[in-house]
Amino acid sequence: MMKRDPALFMALVTVWLSFAVFIFLPFLRLLGATFVVDGKLSLANVKTVLSKAYNVKALYGSLVLATAVSITGTVVGYLFALAVTRTRISKVTKGIIGAVAMLPLISPPFTSSISLTLALGPNGMLLKALGIGDFSIYGFLGTWISETLTYFPVAFMVITAVLNTMSATLDDAALSLGASRWRMFRTLTIPLSLPAIVNSILLLFGASLADFATPLILGGHAFPVLPTEAYLLITGMFDLKGGATMSFLLLVPALLVFFLQRMMLGKKSFVSVTGKSGSRTEFARLPQSLNVVIAVVCLIVVAFIIYLYAIILWGSLVKVWSVNNTPTLEHYRYVFKHGQKAIKDTVLIAIISTVIGSLLAVVIGFMIQRKEFVGRRLLEFSSMLNYALPGTVVGIAYIIAFNTKPLVLTGTLSILVAAYVFRYYATGIRSVIASLEQIDPALEEASLSLGAGTVRTFTHITVPLIIPALISGMRYLFIHCMTAISATIFLVSVRWTLLTTRILESMTELQFSQASAFSIVLIAIVFLADFILKHVLKFTTAHITRSQEISYEQIGA
């Protein structure tokens, strides 16, 4: 196979080489920190960590939280995806839903956590308004709500992309064969979107498992989770070994979810884009009762998100929050005066990371789903490794690995780019795979048998078909590069600084108004970039997609 496919061989060499440097090297250095004690292999560190009841509680807490968030997040995301792809509500409403659903994703998690405490915390405004007295947001409940709000947009994006690539003629067939709308939804729409559902659960589980910022603000001391405990251990006790060991405990559930996903999806066929279908028709209506559920959930979630971000916007526009409500633009002047460098750096880093990351995602996703080669599973697993590890640990591992020769990268732009690319391209890979699972390989086989080479087939058949999935992957990557903090808080330097760390600084320095202004600016940049990205891609791929029948107009906002 390899001999006949030199392009695959070259791609493999490149990908494995980059993995060796940016995934395995830091990982091995970290393994060393965990399992080598006084120059010898030892389990002493693991024993120490597991001997403490509080750490076991943290492991348990992490698992419960990740499970809860992955389920609620996926359900809410699925309902939102149905709303924009399967209902008859106006395009404007769909645009609003898509835009609002993006908000939690494009602001750093601690921003919404803080407005959440202002709304639902002790003496919270919403609690007062609703007349609820004794309610504690700190602990499992608050963390769960906040993480569901933060991560359901991921599910929304992944599922929307797949719901859009389904063939509507199947709906027609089901209905004309006499199936009820419920039966059609249950036996057709849901099973066909199963890859997206499972991928969404996997992504959300991983994201929640690795999130340290939300539990840090909302978890309180009664609900410990591992990444936060690891972070506290590293930054508070300067105990890198203990922190690294704790994070390794997270690898076990991450691996478990990964193999579960392989088992569930391994043998089934989800092909719905076959090239054999006739002209495109509209998707069939959903059952009425489901429409009601969708309307209620979307309305509540959208209203709540708007409320939370209104607090932030308000905070950025008044002199002293809740004390002096005189409108002012002084916080924005502060942001553009003192935060200019951070804004420029962040945007530059995000653009570079998105371009490199999505190139890699397409190549890797394609190889994993469509090619047969030795070590395919290992490649798939390795590609997800940095994503599965908590960001704090990746950050520390990068510092240790790239601060000494031969590769001295600390303090450079490249280390930030590499951390982002090899952590967040995972979403791109997952959505490329999910969308390839829907596309019949017969389309590519036809191209091959008609004499096109593997490369021509890839660029002219496969790439156009997965473009909607790729766009959603790219958008997610860009957003994450703009907002993520856990890994890169250890990698920012005197030369390269990020907006998110500036926001966290403003928060810890009690500059709530400046933090709000920074957040609003960040959100505006992401929205603008997202808009440009979508339209540029639509324009440049117009000539390919005109002949295809895939519309990606509806992939959310």
Next chain:
Amino acid sequence: MKSMKKALIVLSMIGLLLAPVFAAGVQEKASTTLNVYTIMPEKYATTVFEEFTKDTGIQVNFVRLSSGEALARLIAEKANPQVDALWGGPADTYEAGVLEGVFEVYVPSEASAIPAQFKSSKGYWTGIGVIPLTFLSSNSFLKEKGLQPPTSWNDLLDPRYYNALQMADVRTSGTATERVYSLIQVWGEDKAYEYQKQLHKNIQLYTKSGAGGAMPIATGQAGSGIFYIVDALDIQQQGYDLVISYPVEGVTYGVEGSGIVKGAKNLDAAKKLMDWASSKRLGQVMVDNKINYIPTRPDVVVTNPALDMSKVKLLETSVAWKGANRERLVQRWIDEVIQGQ
């Protein structure tokens, strides 16, 4: 075929060459720039370094980190230091760093004018400011519960403070470890931990950073907490309805340090910063700009009455003792206060 190959070549180029290219692109003039990690809040550091640049012509690049993060980084970067100096932050962080070998000995030109308890006996760090602990309470909360501003540590055990206290987590915050030192000075270690177990029942939240609880108190989410004076005054000066009070049993104070990182690439510039910091000039800059540290130079006149410590009982704890006992005390706090519940 060509396009794919091209794409692959580009890909490999990006993957493998980008890094060194960017790394090599970073060159700077040695004597006129200085790279610093600052634990001192950014808004203060900006002002202070601007004045330093005015006086010496040396440009300062800095990034603000919490004390734990800063030290974790200095240790991780030991083989190839990314900065020349550490600025601000509790002196026990410096002592912990000395044990890890990340600091360089340098005695600044005017260090002799700084009292011995405000600087390293071996010359690893020099104090730039002093900050006692203080109670910070919301006036509206006190009124609502019919309370007076707390004047004793025991006042905070009152059930009326139930679920109303926010203060920093001992694992991440220098403010919080200072609280532990204060209590040990007041009652001895065992009784101090007994007290903290009692206090824990009234705690709403332990925050990551030392100042993290001040905003919730200002906005009425919490009622009271324990902070360094610099943070308490800062939020009070923003216009919130807050009251600052001190316990009669006394409080310890933090010494904010400064020191040169071992292997500093701009050693001369770093020495200039230390010399400047030991002069009266720094104290004056802080007084003039309402940066609420008490200068370590006794000959700088403090104008803010809130920083007048004549009526406050200040307890002495040597920085060396703090550094040597910190880890053990934090572990005990986790074991007994956090997990013991």
